[in-house]
Structure formats: structure tokens, C-alpha cells
Amino acid sequence: xxxxxxxxxxxxxxxxxxxxxxxxxxxxxxxxxxxxxxxxxxxxxxxxxxxxxxxxxxxxxxxxxxxxxxxxxxxxxxxxxxxxxxxxxxxxxxxxxxxxxxxxxxxxxxxxxxxxxxxxxxxxxxxxxxxxxxxxxxxxxxxxxxxxxxxxxxxxxxxxxxxxxxxxxxxxxxxxxxxxxxxxxxxxxxxxxxxxxxxxxxxxxxxxxxxxxxxxxxxxxxxxxxxxxxxxxxxxxxxxxxxxxxxxxxxxxxxxxxx
Numbered sequence: 001x002x003x004x005x006x007x008x009x010x011x012x013x014x015x016x017x018x019x020x021x022x023x024x025x026x027x028x029x030x031x032x033x034x035x036x037x038x039x040x041x042x043x044x045x046x047x048x049x050x051x052x053x054x055x056x057x058x059x060x061x062x063x064x065x066x067x068x069x070x071x072x073x074x075x076x077x078x079x080x081x082x083x084x085x086x087x088x089x090x091x092x093x094x095x096x097x098x099x100x101x102x103x104x105x106x107x108x109x110x111x112x113x114x115x116x117x118x119x120x121x122x123x124x125x126x127x128x129x130x131x132x133x134x135x136x137x138x139x140x141x142x143x144x145x146x147x148x149x150x151x152x153x154x155x156x157x158x159x160x161x162x163x164x165x166x167x168x169x170x171x172x173x174x175x176x177x178x179x180x181x182x183x184x185x186x187x188x189x190x191x192x193x194x195x196x197x198x199x200x201x202x203x204x205x206x207x208x209x210x211x212x213x214x215x216x217x218x219x220x221x222x223x224x225x226x227x228x229x230x231x232x233x234x235x236x237x238x239x240x241x242x243x244x245x246x247x248x249x250x251x252x253x254x255x256x257x258x259x
Contacts, residue, residue: 082156087160090161093157093161171216171236171237172189172214175212175235178251185200187199193213193230194231195213196211197210198210210232211230212234212235213234214235216236216238217238217241218241218250228246232247233246236251237251
């Protein structure tokens, strides 16, 4: 319904005619408009207040820098479709998903466990004091994104080796970075359909739940043969499903508005 072309009045009339007694109240509409305004995704014909726009821009810029500095989870990377890279690297990675790969894994793991056990006292003595040294915190801060990237590529290669396709790398991470600006609170992320359970506060103390499916392109929802009755919202990078019966959040537009 909220496709960027309908007005608030059109949405209100459509909701009242189709939902009847379940239609949102005026207070709920005001709350929704307030959240859209805070996320800078509300378009209107009212002349902008320059001072207010500058103030909000400064606030968002400051929060963005604080988030980027303090949390590696908020670092923004260009979104990509990794399918070609995964396909290119598949001949190299595929042998690791075999008994040969299992033997390599054991050859690394067992000596590591033996060394860890023999040096248990040295490794655990004053561990908290050593971990939280300034040098170690900086090292962890720099190393974690690399480890996280390797971890995610491990999931991607596993899916690819066993016949799956990976077109969504980055969509879930990107949504996690902007969900607060959009008013969403993520409750659960799962491997099955739908990918995510989230909620949004429509008024103080009252929440609306959403079943969310992540796709690189919205039409991939059809390619994966998902049931539209089992999902409330598609979060994608590119929206190219013209007759989509579900609500869609197109992240490339959201990032442009928020970032």
C-alpha cells in the first residue's frame, strides 16, 4: 500500500474500507507518521523548516559517526550479490566439504586443544584484565570484522556447495543497521521461512508484529516459492516485483534517505 505514490488520505480511506473495525485509529496513524518523519522517509508538500532540517541533519551525522566508531556492527559496506564470487571459488572450497576437509579440521583442532589444555593456567590467569587492555581492545575491534566476514562466507559457501543460491548477502546486516530508524525491533532471526520476526510500536505499549523475508531482489520471493500468507513484509535491496501483494522495504532507497 505504501508505495510512495499514495497520499496519507488515500491510505487512510483504503485501510478503513478494507479493514473495517480493524482499521488503525487516528492515534495510530499519528504515531506512524511520527516514526516516518523521524526516519526522514515522509514526503509532503509543506515547505521545509530550514532550521529544523539542519538540526536533524547535525543530529543524524553525529549519531552516525558515534555508531561507526563505537560499534563494528554499524559499519556500512557496499551491498553486493556474491553469487558470481561464490561460483568462481566453488572448485577451491568444495573439497573442504568432504572427509578430506574433516581431516584437515581435526588436524588443526586437536593440536590446538592440546596446547590450550597444557597452557590453561597461563591463558586464563588475569584474563579479564588482559582482554580489556587498550591495545587488546583495539586489536579485537580491528580483527572482529574480518572474522565476521569469514564466518558469513562460511554460511554462503555451505549453502552453495549443497545446491543453494546466495543473492542476499548484506541485506540482513543492512536491515539490522537501519531497523531502529524505521521503528523496528528485531525479535528473532532464523534459517527457515520467514527469515525474521520483528515488531514495531504503533502506540505506547502496543506493538504490531511482522514476519519478514530478506531478499536481494523482491521478485526472488517468487523464485524461492515462498507462501505470501506466511509473510508480512519483504526487505530487499532492489524492489522489482511490480504486482507484489506484500509490503516492501527497499533498502537502497532507505539508505539513501537515512544515510
